[in-house]
Amino acid sequence: MTIREQQEQRERETLAVWATYADHSAGRAHPMEPCPYRTCFQRDRDRIIHSKAFRRLGNKTQVFISPEGDHYRARLTHTLEVAQIARTVARALRLNEDLTEAIALGHDLGHTPFGHAGERALAEVCPFGFRHNEQSLRMVDRLEELNLTQEVRDGIVCHTGAQKAATPEGRIIHYADRIAYINHDIDDAVRGGLIKQTDIPQYLRTQLGETHGKRIDTMVTAMIEYGMRHQEIGMDEQVHDNMMELRRFMFDYVYRGTAAQSEEARAKKMLRSLYEYFVEHPDELPGDYFVLMTQGEPLERVVCDYIACMTDRYSITVYKKLFIPKSWNKIEG
Known part of the structure; x- marks a missing residue:
């Protein structure tokens, strides 16, 4: 048996029955000789990391346009935080961690410069429309031709929007993306002086946690407990409602009409x-x-x-x- 085959056998022995097994992958658009050392999902992760699009993420805005300071998130640091959260959930639920990581690392490869301001600018002018998740899929399919597996491609394009990913690993990214950006954007907004921790409604601080780490732990724990009970990806209703209320708070006080977005009109123009x-x-x-x-x-x-x-x-x-x-x-x- 090759090293890859040994790893595939360990997946069948250790992963949950509802996990996605590498040797059951739907494959690639263009068949490739299997790697003797890596599963197909490990290979996809490596292809993404070595891509030009992944390297560019380090110099793309997450939320704050042209911030002064070394500790604000860029699109790359957001991607790594999503991957960390997603892997924690996948490992706890005995899902395929390699597939989860590959989707997380590739989910924002098609994002524009200047974050969502750039996305809105292109959506307004392009007759075909523009959505960053669809552009991420176009990036790996057409522009860099990474020839990824169907499971990774599906997870990338379905990480946002109404369409759910076909695999539980892909559905993790939908939640992990929100958990990451809501919490790290709060961290950056506090650092930038836009809000104070105490501006967050008291009931949200009480139920989700007073600190960055505690809020993430609350949301991740809710995902893990839900998955263990239902063998599906989700979050109990109360924590999910609180998370979405915190997201609305961020839209009202940070994402719209604040000093953080004072350069948005110029970037879009x-x-x-x-x-x-x-x-x-x-x-x-x-x-x-x-x-x-x-x-x-x-x-x-x-x-x-x-x-x-x-x-x-x-x-x-x-x-x-x-x-x-x-x-x-x-x-x-």
């Missing part, structure tokens, strides 16, 4: 300007994107691909190059 420019000047797109058009991809979609792949600072650099006059020195004599 900049990305719209980039979109309009490259739609009018497709010949100035980088070669890889121009090739997509020769393969039948609509121009507007390809321009969205290019902009969504940009980091915050690269989009600013391109904008300056295209729209900001350059300084010059008159040569005399």
Whole structure:
């Protein structure tokens, strides 16, 4: 038996009956010779980590645009926190931790620069619409051609929205994503002076916890206990309602109309300007994107691909190059 086959056998012996087994995967769009050392889901995790899209997450806004300070979350740190929470739940429920981690690491690969402000900007101008979960799937399928398993692809595109993932591991990410961003955004908002811990309604602090760590522990514990009782991914109604109420608090006091989003209008205007420019000047797109058009991809979609792949600072650099006059020195004599 190969090392991979030994691992697959251990999965069958140790994982729960409702887990997703690597040797039962629906496979890839383009068949590959199995790796002798890694299961298919471990291989997907590694492909995602080594992708260009994953590296770019370190320079993409999570919530706070151009924050001053070293400790605010970027899209990469959010992704790692989602993966940590999701793996904890998967391990406790004896689900497939490798599959869970792969989905978590890939779920935001298609996110734009400047976070949801950038997503809204592209959604407003692109005739095909723009949703970051769909763009994440397009990233792994079309732009980087990672040829991931069907289970990982399904978990990525279903991590948000009404459609539930087909696997319990994929459904974990839907909850882990919310648990992560609600709590780390509170942490960042307190650090930025936008709110104080005591601004959170008292009943939520009492029921969910007074600190970042206690709130996460409450929500993760609720997921684990629900899964053990029902062999399904979820959360008891009271904790879930409290979590969603905390999310509404964040929308009211942080995400909308605060100093944290004071740059959102400028960021959106900049990305719209980039979109309009490259739609009018497709010949100035980088070669890889121009090739997509020769393969039948609509121009507007390809321009969205290019902009969504940009980091915050690269989009600013391109904008300056295209729209900001350059300084010059008159040569005399």
